[in-house]
Amino acid sequence: MAWEVKKDEDRDEWAFEPLVGVGGLSFGSPLTEVRLHLGAVPWQPAGASEWIVETEESFTELGxxxxxxxxxxxxxxxxxxxxGPQVRVAGMPVTGRVPSALDQWLCEYNQEHGFEPRYSxxxxxxxxxxxxxxxxxxxGDVLLTRPIFLAPQWTRDVWDCMHSSEWRLGGYRA
Incomplete structure (x- = not known):
């Protein structure tokens, strides 16, 4: 089924270290090393974008x-x-959640830690x-959260750094 959503108990659990990496993948690592770590072949490598990103690689089976x-x-x-795998940030699962609940949680988290709430x-x-x-x-007929974890170099202007396909598809991937 195209819109089938994995239950949390069926998802892999990935660790997250802010600004360092997620799921054992370290930001700044060469893609050749990342592919070996994932043990998978990308579904659709893409070419250069008009901005900063050179490559987008989707690993559909891994999500x-x-x-x-x-x-x-x-x-x-x-x-x-x-x-995709479930990733927890400060104990909160952030994959496949209701956007409004996660929005509220992240806003509160930012405020508690003295960070200014921001939006793309x-x-x-x-x-x-x-x-x-x-x-x-x-x-299907609902929206769920699709977290994107960023290297420090991309946190200032994620809109311009991210591959244009992420914005064109609006995150709506089957």
Missing amino acids: VTLYADKTGRLMAVAVDALR PDGGPVSPELGLFIRAQRA
């Missing part, structure tokens, strides 16, 4: 999309809301201090 800069180094990991131009909450950007992804 992750990797974004690399022009040097081929990992700069962001987007986790698919439907089938498309309305997604962003925490540059965590290297976390929350997008909404369609799952």
